[in-house]
Amino acid sequence: MKVLVTGGGGYIGSLLCASLVEKGYDVVCFDRFFFGKDKIKDIEDRVTIVKDDVRFFDPKILDGVDAVFDLAALSNDVSGELDANKTLEINYKGRVRVATLAKAHGVKKYVLASSCSVYGFQDGLVDEKSKTNPLTTYAKANLLAEKETLELSSKDFSVTALRQATVYGYSPRMRFDLAINVMALSLFRDGKIMVTGKGEQWRPFVHVKDTGNAFIKVIEADQELVNGEVFNVGSNNQNYNIFDLAKLVCEANGKEFSYESFGDPDFRSYKAKFDKISNVIGYKTSKTPRDGAQEVYNALKENILDPKDPKTVTVNWYKRLIEMQNNLREVELNGVLL
Numbered sequence: 001m002k003v004l005v006t007g008g009g010g011y012i013g014s015l016l017c018a019s020l021v022e023k024g025y026d027v028v029c030f031d032r033f034f035f036g037k038d039k040i041k042d043i044e045d046r047v048t049i050v051k052d053d054v055r056f057f058d059p060k061i062l063d064g065v066d067a068v069f070d071l072a073a074l075s076n077d078v079s080g081e082l083d084a085n086k087t088l089e090i091n092y093k094g095r096v097r098v099a100t101l102a103k104a105h106g107v108k109k110y111v112l113a114s115s116c117s118v119y120g121f122q123d124g125l126v127d128e129k130s131k132t133n134p135l136t137t138y139a140k141a142n143l144l145a146e147k148e149t150l151e152l153s154s155k156d157f158s159v160t161a162l163r164q165a166t167v168y169g170y171s172p173r174m175r176f177d178l179a180i181n182v183m184a185l186s187l188f189r190d191g192k193i194m195v196t197g198k199g200e201q202w203r204p205f206v207h208v209k210d211t212g213n214a215f216i217k218v219i220e221a222d223q224e225l226v227n228g229e230v231f232n233v234g235s236n237n238q239n240y241n242i243f244d245l246a247k248l249v250c251e252a253n254g255k256e257f258s259y260e261s262f263g264d265p266d267f268r269s270y271k272a273k274f275d276k277i278s279n280v281i282g283y284k285t286s287k288t289p290r291d292g293a294q295e296v297y298n299a300l301k302e303n304i305l306d307p308k309d310p311k312t313v314t315v316n317w318y319k320r321l322i323e324m325q326n327n328l329r330e331v332e333l334n335g336v337l338l
């Protein structure tokens, strides 16, 4: 079975491509590789690599593909605000384009990488039936993409949207802009953890390998169970408030709890329920925030991760790419004075 993964060079995508290869799938890793192709060096001779853009690619690459995992995106709220139009072009229109072309090219299954951010912040426990409350361009683009890709669902084209919790854990394309990962980094670098306000806000979490496994579980399931459906991806026992999480990151690494509070208290908070994915397709997570905190801390200790790698904070890297692009334009327009 041939699976094309857009965003296959990303934080989740690079590990997901590796899991697919391990399971014997024929894998096409499709990405602009904004964070570099080295992220997939361990599997590069076992996957087909396509460096292209979801907005412009030649649909011929979809010939013979059985399933698409659509992960390409500007991948968080702050990056999504750098240029709201580009975010909508990529995260909304780009994904609808991928799904529409996939259907036209006889692909049978399409899985969208959405996010629990579509719930915004609300009191209590949210599940797939809860009202959504997208507060950022990133969250709005996810919801629009869900709606229009799910509308393409038919007997021959199975569409599923996965609303992933906040992800944690080690990946070759590391992200230090995700709560547990940045806590492990600040514990390693500064010996303490920075906590916003009083850290009272709740969030759901999921390990990076576990969230990838949800995509695989979906295409391996009876399609009647998943076609046209939205699932939260995570587990009921991985809703944490930020203060407790900071304690856990210290404990997990055998360090005394030390924190510093910064910024205004953030009272916006939500917890999510993950019963549907477990009841409908038997999905279970295998890793915990404790595992993730240790994994990231150890990767830093063993120099596998560079704490100063500028690509690990997504918004900063995209800002830098925009600057480089603007400088090139300036050079094109004005030439250089030699």
Ligand SMILES: NC(=O)c1ccc[n+]([C@@H]2O[C@H](COP(=O)([O-])OP(=O)(O)OC[C@H]3O[C@@H](n4cnc5c(N)ncnc54)[C@H](O)[C@@H]3O)[C@@H](O)[C@H]2O)c1
Pocket: 006, 007, 008, 009, 010, 011, 012, 013, 030, 031, 032, 033, 034, 035, 052, 053, 054, 055, 070, 071, 072, 073, 074, 075, 076, 090, 094, 113, 114, 115, 116, 163, 164, 165, 166, 167, 168, 173, 175, 178, 314
């Ligand atoms: N990491 C999380 O906590 C989390 C949580 C919920 C949802 N998600 C979603 O999961 C998906 C993957 O997230 P991630 O954490 O791996 O992010 P990531 O930024 O590491 O990966 C996204 C990949 O998409 C690529 N990309 C961006 N624009 C592209 C374009 N126009 N054409 C082709 N490729 C393009 C980038 O080069 C990058 O490799 C995203 O859709 C993200 O919104 C992530």
